[in-house]
Amino acid sequence: MLLSGKSFKFGNDVNTDYIISGKYKFKTLDMNELARHVMEDLDPDFYNKISEGDMIVAGTNFGCGSSREQAPLAIKHAGISCVIATSFARIFYRNAINTGLPVVECDTSQIEEGDELEVDLAEGLVFNRGRGLEIPVKPLPPSMIRILADGGLIKHFQKHGDFKFD
Amino acid sequence: MGKTIAEKIFSLHAGEDVHAGDLVVAQLDFVMGQDGTAPLAINSFHEMGGRGVFDPSRVAFVIDHSAPSPNEGVSSLHRLMREFASEKKILLYDIGCGVCHQLVPEQGHVVPGDLVVGADSHTCTYGAINAFSTGVGSTDLAAAMISGKLWFKVPDSIKFICSGVLPEGVFSKDLILFLIGEMTADGATYLSAEFSGDAVKALEVEERFTISNMAIEMGAKAGLMEYDEKVEKWVKSHSTRPANPVFPDPDAGYEEVRQYDVSRLEPRVALPHTVDNVSPVKDVEGQEIQQAFIGTCTNGRISDLRTAANILKGQKVSPSVRLIVAPASREVYLEAMKDGSLQTLVEAGAAFVTPGCGPCVGTHNGVPSDGEHVISTANRNFKGRMGNSRAFIYLASPATVAASALTGKITDPRSYLQK
Numbered sequence: 001m002l003l004s005g006k007s008f009k010f011g012n013d014v015n016t017d018y019i020i021s022g023k024y025k026f027k028t029l030d031m032n033e034l035a036r037h038v039m040e041d042l043d044p045d046f047y048n049k050i051s052e053g054d055m056i057v058a059g060t061n062f063g064c065g066s067s068r069e070q071a072p073l074a075i076k077h078a079g080i081s082c083v084i085a086t087s088f089a090r091i092f093y094r095n096a097i098n099t100g101l102p103v104v105e106c107d108t109s110q111i112e113e114g115d116e117l118e119v120d121l122a123e124g125l126v127f128n129r130g131r132g133l134e135i136p137v138k139p140l141p142p143s144m145i146r147i148l149a150d151g152g153l154i155k156h157f158q159k160h161g162d163f164k165f166d
Numbered sequence: 167m168g169k170t171i172a173e174k175i176f177s178l179h180a181g182e183d184v185h186a187g188d189l190v191v192a193q194l195d196f197v198m199g200q201d202g203t204a205p206l207a208i209n210s211f212h213e214m215g216g217r218g219v220f221d222p223s224r225v226a227f228v229i230d231h232s233a234p235s236p237n238e239g240v241s242s243l244h245r246l247m248r249e250f251a252s253e254k255k256i257l258l259y260d261i262g263c264g265v266c267h268q269l270v271p272e273q274g275h276v277v278p279g280d281l282v283v284g285a286d287s288h289t290c291t292y293g294a295i296n297a298f299s300t301g302v303g304s305t306d307l308a309a310a311m312i313s314g315k316l317w318f319k320v321p322d323s324i325k326f327i328c329s330g331v332l333p334e335g336v337f338s339k340d341l342i343l344f345l346i347g348e349m350t351a352d353g354a355t356y357l358s359a360e361f362s363g364d365a366v367k368a369l370e371v372e373e374r375f376t377i378s379n380m381a382i383e384m385g386a387k388a389g390l391m392e393y394d395e396k397v398e399k400w401v402k403s404h405s406t407r408p409a410n411p412v413f414p415d416p417d418a419g420y421e422e423v424r425q426y427d428v429s430r431l432e433p434r435v436a437l438p439h440t441v442d443n444v445s446p447v448k449d450v451e452g453q454e455i456q457q458a459f460i461g462t463c464t465n466g467r468i469s470d471l472r473t474a475a476n477i478l479k480g481q482k483v484s485p486s487v488r489l490i491v492a493p494a495s496r497e498v499y500l501e502a503m504k505d506g507s508l509q510t511l512v513e514a515g516a517a518f519v520t521p522g523c524g525p526c527v528g529t530h531n532g533v534p535s536d537g538e539h540v541i542s543t544a545n546r547n548f549k550g551r552m553g554n555s556r557a558f559i560y561l562a563s564p565a566t567v568a569a570s571a572l573t574g575k576i577t578d579p580r581s582y583l584q585k
Binding site: 012013015017018021022023025026027028029040041060061064065066067068069070073087089090091094095098099141142143152153154157158161162163165 | 189191201202203205206209210213214215231232237239240243285286287289301302303304305306308309312313315316317319351352355356385387440527528529533546548549550551553555
């Protein structure tokens with residue numbers, strides 16, 4: 001799968017409260033409503049700035065904090081095609097794969113705000129078109145590749161009725 | 167090579183000999199969801215084609231994060247949880263029962279050697295009683311409820327050996343804040359943390375929960391401690407299930423072993439807006455506060471309320487401060503009634519709210535105003551955490567929070583503790 005979009009850059013330790021605040025997420029299961037508030041405490045205008053397919057680019061420990069699955073879901077429903085970070089917090093990473101939000105771990109120091117990016121998930125590469133750079137991606141563990149290939153954990157269970165990694 | 171606690175618990179639950187780095191599908195002993203995560207899990211459960219849960223006596227929902235409901239949106243999600251719980255005959259802890267991470271051990275659902283997942287990041291709390299417990303999201307929770315299993319990567323471990331004796335007025339909260347400051351927010355990401363040494367052994371089980379609870383704040387997957395006679399006694403008084411104690415081998419392999427002498431540790435505070443922004447209390451003494459909060463899965467236990475009551479006995483909270491107290495559970499609340507801490511705190515001016523998460527997650531029960539400074543016994547101080555991104559949150563021990571409520575300024579509690 002080839003994704004392309006513009007970079008919106010954030011720093012290190014972007015926590016799930018910043019991605020979607022607790023004051024919204026306890027009220028509703030409407031992810032399109034939650035999507036309007038994505039990243040609001042870091043950039044109140046974020047939702048209005050992004051276009052379909054754009055990418056969140058961050059430093060280390062993206063998605064630290066709570067286990068709320070509303071975090072990857074709100075990002076996905078806002079139209080973000082992919083999150084690229086130097087590293088991810090563990091629970092967010094699992095939740096993203098489970099819900100089918102592509103997450104890519106690579107060196108993001110060579111990506112700036114507004115850069116036009118392409119991500120090749122199959123090949124494991126990030127292309128920074130404007131700067132002519134190819135950035136290698138850290139591979140996923142085999143269980144996660146299987147879950148992603150099935151289209152997320154829900155579809156994996158629909159298909160197999162259980163965990164099936166053999 | 168020998169095994170860590172994590173490697174032993176995963177070997178027991180995967181039915182094969184496994185080591186750090188192995189991918190396993192492991193059997194779960196207990197599964198938990200709360201009102202911020204269970205509603206989504208119910209949706210996933212149905213989408214996955216789930217009919218029943220693997221074992222209704224091993225699945226619990228807790229309504230604690232926004233309880234009682236502050237608005238109709240929350241009410242409808244609470245109703246969804248109640249209907250699911252009733253239909254699937256799982257355990258339900260409704261409003262007023264308390265915080266999930268107090269209830270799961272207190273009600274005897276977890277014992278040493280267990281493997282537990284909860285759809286809440288602070289599920290790592292039960293590591294204090296020698297169980298591997300970790301936080302997951304809603305879809306993982308749904309898969310766990312259906313199958314009684316989950317996939318894991320067996321984590322590498324990092325060991326903290328804390329020697330010496332914590333000085334008077336310095337608590338387990340100060341120790342874990344200090345360690346998080348040393349490690350930073352992602353210093354232990356993907357790792358299982360093991361906390362050991364004489365300083366940890368000297369702590370009561372209640373105090374140990376505070377340390378394991380905050381292991382996630384350095385990124386750790388679990389915050390494990392060794393089994394000893396204190397754990398044995400505590401577990402026997404809360405659960406009828408047999409314990410299966412797990413000890414690390416002397417030649418177990420650790421990614422890192424860190425040693426600390428805690429004998430000269432001073433009270434610590436995490437400054438806005440990150441948990442790893444830790445400073446000695448004395449460096450920020452005098453910072454005015456408008457709200458103080460004692461409670462949460464970190465520090466809402468009876469020993470925490472007693473410490474606060476000791477400092478506030480016969481005193482009045484500063485007129486410029488609102489002191490909010492949320493007991494961690496109904497049992498803690500009742501205990502505080504019996505021993506007089508409740509009366510002491512109310513006389514001092516505390517406003518008690520329902521046992522549960524209180525104002526910690528910013529949904530109700532004390533949202534600060536713009537520019538206000540709040541000192542809290544919770545585990546997170548992210549911008550906006552308490553419902554207002556223009557407020558400032560400091561994290562500290564119950565003693566530091568009580569002393570600060572008394573003076574209206576961030577205060578070192580050591581000269582305020584009464585004999």
